Each structure stands twice: as C-alpha cells, then as structure tokens.
Amino acid sequence: MDREFHSTDKPSARTGKREPRVVGAPVLSFPAASANTEDRRIARLRRAITVLSFAGVADSSYLLLYQAGTIRHLWCPFFGRGCERISGSRLANPAGIPDALAGVLGYAVLGRLARLGSPGRARWQPVLPLSLCALAAGAAGVSAILTWVQLRRFRTFCFWCLISAVLTAVIFPLTLPEARRAWRAMGVVD
Numbered sequence: 001m002d003r004e005f006h007s008t009d010k011p012s013a014r015t016g017k018r019e020p021r022v023v024g025a026p027v028l029s030f031p032a033a034s035a036n037t038e039d040r041r042i043a044r045l046r047r048a049i050t051v052l053s054f055a056g057v058a059d060s061s062y063l064l065l066y067q068a069g070t071i072r073h074l075w076c077p078f079f080g081r082g083c084e085r086i087s088g089s090r091l092a093n094p095a096g097i098p099d100a101l102a103g104v105l106g107y108a109v110l111g112r113l114a115r116l117g118s119p120g121r122a123r124w125q126p127v128l129p130l131s132l133c134a135l136a137a138g139a140a141g142v143s144a145i146l147t148w149v150q151l152r153r154f155r156t157f158c159f160w161c162l163i164s165a166v167l168t169a170v171i172f173p174l175t176l177p178e179a180r181r182a183w184r185a186m187g188v189v190d
Contacts, residue, residue: 053111060103
C-alpha cells in the first residue's frame with residue numbers, strides 16, 4: 001500500500017509530527033462506538049425515569065398528606081370533590097394503610113433503581129434493569145386497574161391519581177430498552 005501525506009492529516013498527539021495515512025486502507029468500525037452510543041441513550045432514559053419518579057413521589061406525598069389527615073382538603077381541578085371522595089374511601093385505605101404510602105415508596109424505589117449501577121449495568125448487573133422494568137410494569141398495571149375502578153365505582157376521577165397513572169404509563173416504556181439489553185446479555189433473547 002502506498003503511504004502519502006495529505007494536507008488534512010493532523011499531527012499525532014503522541015509525537016507532534018504528521019504521520020502518513022495509508023491510501024486505500026479499509027475503514028474500521030468498532031462495536032464499542034455503538035455500545036457507547038447505546039449507553040448514552042440508556043443513561044438519558046434512566047435520568048428521565050429518575051425525574052418522573054421524583055414527580056411521582058411528590059404526587060403521592062400530596063395524597064398521603066390528605067390520607068394521613070395532615071391537610072383537610074385536596075385541590076382537585078376538573079373533578080370537584082372526586083379527589084377527596086376517592087382518596088378518603090376505604091378502598092384507598094386497605095387495612096387502614098393509605099395506598100398513597102405504597103405510591104411514595106414505589107416511586108422512590110423506581111427512582112433509586114434507575115440511578116443504581118454503571119452505564120453498562122445491563123451487561124454486568126442485569127438484575128437492576130430487569131427489576132426496574134418489572135416494578136414499572138406492575139405500577140402501570142395497578143394504575144390502570146385503579147383508574148378503571150374509579151370510573152366504575154365512583155363515576156368520577158381523582159386528578160392526582162390520574163397524574164400517577166400517566167407517570168407510570170410513561171415510565172414503563174422508558175425501562176424497556178435497557179431491559180431488552182439485559183435479556184440479551186443473559187442470553188435469553190437475541
């Protein structure tokens with residue numbers, strides 16, 4: 001192969017001299033470059049999950065303050081007293097335990113799972129993204145059921161419960177790319 005100097009050749013960072021470029025040499029692509037791109041994409045998704053989880057903690061905390069009796073009334077745009085009717089019902093306090101407490105804890109765990117581990121954790125710690133995905137799927141499923149119950153049993157909605165349902169519906173699909181990567185790393189799927 002011919003070696004030529006080109007005016008576009010940059011000096012070597014190591015020697016400071018221009019090094020010849022081999023003309024006609026094949027361009028190599030490295031899989032690590034695409035892995036880094038995928039790692040960055042998953043890192044952005046994990047940050048979004050963290051932010052949405054924080055919003056969920058705030059939403060559930062507001063409901064918990066009402067259910068614990070710390071505040072007397074819930075601000076409920078669009079649905080009048082629907083928020084208080086639903087959040088104050090026996091259905092929302094099974095065995096005397098406010099369901100908003102499960103919301104606060106669930107969102108806190110989602111946020112923590114999103115932050116744990118290195119960028120390539122799907123390969124080295126697949127249990128973390130798979131746990132995150134499973135918890136998000138469960139939360140989205142429970143939110144869907146509770147939204148249906150609100151309509152069927154109360155014939156109204158709780159604004160804050162709908163916010164929570166939307167948050168879980170958005171979080172769940174954000175967990176899927178990393179969960180798929182974890183399944184691939186475990187050899188379960190191609």
